[in-house]
Amino acid sequence: MTTHTAESLAAFEQGIKARFADGDLPFLVHLSGGNENELVEIFRDIRPQDWVFSTHRSHYHALLKGLPADDVESAICRGDSMFIFDRARRFYTSSILAGTCCIACGVALAAKESGGDTAVYCFLGDGAEDNGHFAEAVRFATARELPVRFIIEDNDRQVDTSHAERWGTAERWNWPKCVLRYRYAPTFPHGGAGLPPGSVQFRQDAIERFVNSQ
């Protein structure tokens, strides 16, 4: 369903980076990057009737689910980088670690009971993979054979801490088949645009725009 390419995704995010560098985005943003090809491939299977549950790092997911780039950019520019939603396109986000995994199960359970042709895709990072709420959801989805797939976007980073640092081993846990993992090297840090500390001066008009939008 997507018309985006790896190049168009990267260009979009570079545009957001430029606005951040210009002091136009005085709030936390989580930029995507380094996983364009993997996501384009995954979204080839995702249809309009399917649900997508995204994360704090949602820009690419939103674009690939079919949200207009102008709408995504507008949301980011009003401080909603972590809160991009689209009811009509069945696109839901949460910046709470692993918080959507069980909600995705509920949607999938309802879809299965209704007998319709709806699937659910729930994205999470390898930090959220550590959380028990994800494990509960995977067990429930597997046991009930729900039409849900969990996609771990593994950038070996829980904020800034690697898998080996937090678990004492770099070996990944083996999850059931409803879980897909892809690994990538992120272009940007956890938050912000990777610019030198103190190099961004946030503009007063941007700050006022944000405050007035709340």
Place this chain on the structure above:
Amino acid sequence: MSYKSELTDAMTALAADPRTRFVGYGLERGRAGGTLMGAQQSQITETPVAENMMTGIAVGQSLAGLLPLVYFERFDFALNAADCIVNHLAAAYEISRGQFKPAVILRCVVGNGTKPLFTGRTHTQNFTRAFREMVDFPVVEIRRDSAVAACYESARAHQLRGESTMLIEFKDLL
């Protein structure tokens, strides 16, 4: 009528809508202390003992157009679901700028403190005040038999408008 029979009637009234789902553990076997006897088997969403997951499933069911109720057999255990209740159920409307309005009835039971079998502190705590601080939907204690029907009717009316309700029952009144 007794507190329990009022609760049973209230659950039966909710079950009259085929979109209703009762979510929790032990519901197929115990029917929430017998109060779900009027529910259809297909309306029971049996889960493991994982309160955050129970609530998340209910939120998802609501997003899909169903009318879920989550049963916490002790209010103490609802703390395991606090993340989903506070950061998702209560927050979705605001953070999505009105696009998503998950609506769930949270049915919580405070354990008995005045008659056997006594179960101790971690089965008898009442977190009504704490949840009133954390969520922006009604958190209502049901302290009289005669209030049961009205409380659940109100909760369903709220739910049909896209709003959640937490209702607190007291085992001492059974």
